[in-house]
Amino acid sequence: MRATSVAAPMALLLSSSRAYTLPSLVPTGPFFQDLGNETWVIGNEIWNMTQGRQYGVELYYKDHDCVGDAVGHYVNHNGAQSDLNWTSASIHHEGTYQGATYLDVQFAAREGDMHWVIFAGLAGAYQYFVNRDLPVLGEFRTLWRLDNTTFTHGKTDLRDEALPPLSDYLPENKVQDETWRTPGAGGGGGGGYITKYDLTSWVRTQTYYGVYGERFGSWYINAGKDYYNGNHLKQELMIHRESKTGDAVQLSMIHGTHFQVSAVDEFPEGKMWGPWLWYLNDGSREDAAQRAQAEFAAWPYAWFEDEAYHQRGSVQGQLLLSDGRPAAHAAMFLGDNNQSKTALDMCSDYYYTGYTDAEGRFEFQHVRAAAYGLQVWSNGSEMADVTTEFLRKDVVVVAGETTELATMAWPVSNKTRIFQVGDFDRTSYGFAHGGAPYEHGLVEKCPADLRFTVGTSQTEDWCFGQSKLGSWVISFSLDQSPAPCQREGRSNEEATLIMSLAGYSTGASSRVWANDVVIGNLTSGAAPGLLNDPSLYRAGTTAGEWRYFEFPFDAGTVLRPGDNEIRFEVTNNTTWRGFMWDSVVLE
Structure with a gap:
């Protein structure tokens, strides 16, 4: 069965800037x-x-x-x-x-x-x-x-x-x-x-x-x-x-x-x-x-x-950081009320995304009536230093109504920031090759060994992905050594290395050092549970599935006055697989 040929495109069903006249001799109807x-x-x-x-x-x-x-x-x-x-x-x-x-x-x-x-x-x-x-x-x-x-x-x-x-x-x-x-x-x-x-x-x-x-x-x-x-x-x-x-x-x-x-x-x-x-x-x-x-x-x-x-409503509110700043241009996700999965992995129902404005205000429109969980995280820019995320359950959307959420406080870290490499935004943007057009094997252009000096090196000196055998080092200086931790109360002299990955493809393992002390390991399938996302070997250059790790250690024992190093040593590897970086923070 063949369709009747027409002399011109047909009239658009919905409003548009283009419209055409239906030829009078052409039969109509589905x-x-x-x-x-x-x-x-x-x-x-x-x-x-x-x-x-x-x-x-x-x-x-x-x-x-x-x-x-x-x-x-x-x-x-x-x-x-x-x-x-x-x-x-x-x-x-x-x-x-x-x-x-x-x-x-x-x-x-x-x-x-x-x-x-x-x-x-x-x-x-x-x-x-x-x-x-x-x-x-x-x-x-x-x-x-x-x-x-x-x-x-x-x-x-x-x-x-x-x-x-x-x-x-x-x-x-x-x-x-x-x-x-x-x-x-x-x-x-x-x-x-x-x-x-x-x-x-x-x-x-x-x-x-x-x-x-x-x-x-x-x-x-x-x-x-x-x-x-x-x-x-x-x-x-x-x-x-x-x-x-x-x-x-x-x-x-x-x-x-x-x-x-x-x-x-x-x-x-x-x-x-x-x-x-x-x-x-x-x-x-x-x-x-x-x-x-x-x-x-x-x-x-x-x-x-x-x-x-057609049973839909809306949600609006405002978020302020606990340090007084508005949560400006943050990424927002309205998803499952039971947040047992990551936002990327939620799948069974209906999901809504958006961003706050410069004052931390937001609105979700045309949301199906249901109970949701709200997740918010830094999208870089004014909030590039925010390593925490905001969570709220039981956001109830009623058809035909607007759910007003009172101004909400988003707790952020009050620890002293020693250094940060890369914006905290769950992507590799800002690093060498980060956010490049999709290209297979691009991680091969990143070096086996790399040294980044805090205060001298620029963000783009860090590469978006680490895959080869070798060590990537962050060098930084301290005026004085922190005091050792009080073991009973673990005083604020405990340091935390935050490692945020935009993605990870199994087949590479890393040993994490603070000076001469191993403070963590990242290994496929082992604690802390590095499972595979295929981003690096499927032409991804910006993100796969975000992972967040904290490695606490005794700053007074491990760090020293003068020169210090954080080192990420890849101890085994597989071609095109490994770590896609988001941000590294020491506080």
Whole structure:
């Protein structure tokens, strides 16, 4: 079945700066057709897709099959072995919004229901998924695998470039999971690689992304993001070249753990991901951007028929640090009330992120009615020295109301700061190569041995990641030696070394020294529990999963007048794995 060709783009459903006139001879309206034998056709006057038990194929738009020899559309969990199989399809709901008719078509599988909301005049459809019985998993996604001659380029918020040619994926050059040396490249690190992880982006800041070519574009626009797992530092794959067939891959990683420790999550029945918009156009990024602007302005969607979706309220308040400063531009996360997981690993319900203003004030809008836990931490800038985080449970959001939180006090350390290397913000920003574009093997550019002198060296003299065998030393001077600790009361002459990691990939161990005394060890899988996040070996340069460690020691015994050292000695290593730095503080 082929879609009717049209002479011009169709009218935008929602408000936008672009609008077009519907040609009078083109039939309008969304449709659903059951062809029997577990085959269905959905679409409208602009596009249509044939859906089988597993794959959506023959996507026709402007008289062109956008799937071609590629796989098409499907939904799966935990890799390609777990594709969902649709046992039935039906019209879940039909209605009209602002004069446009629509159909909500539901495809049912044992695990849950995939919905396509198809409006008349819309090039694309809104999609959402409702959980029924998903297994415990780490990865859950919907995606398109599209024709690679039609869709030659990919765009995220961070990158816009041609997808690598399939001919560059040489089997003899494969170095790890979906990563190859480029033809003719040497074996050294820092460039010369093809990896699907290059086209990763931050989930909560992306506006639109997709694949496109000279005449066609396929985009995902996620205006609402509360169904995503994780916090501000949640990053995921967006697009890539499928290395076996060359398909152009457009991913909707609605639950993923590619850069996290946790890969074992379960979800309540009824958990809903979406709706998000899958949008087709002529390949114009400017048009996709304008469409995204309209979608963000219209979220939460008034047309969506789901009572719980519309039960929303807001939260506002102010945070002041215990030293009197406002908690300016701090990162805020509204998540699970039971904070047994890190903010990045929270997954089962709905999550909201934001930042305080210069006075420490904040507001979360359009929050689903429920009880939440509030977490706040330094995002650098005016609070770069704040090593503590703020926690508050039982933040209750009531539909149609604003929850007013009284001005809250955030305790901060009152110890004497001896030195700090790097802003405390859970990222590697500020260090050499920190925050660079995604690039496989970049940590190889960091040295095996490094010396940082407090008062002389600059932040950028410290490298973002430590992976090689060797020692990184922080040198500092004291005018006088602290008095030994009083062992009974442990006086304020006890020193604490704070080690904040933006990420850690297993395979490297470190021994932590204060002068000639070992004050700590960091080892894969051992106390204090260094588990793997794949950030360093999956092209990450900014963050993986944040870890925080304190190593107390007797300052009067270990430190001395004059020159002193803190040393991080990597005692065993694995290529491309190790420590991604956030900040080091001695107080």
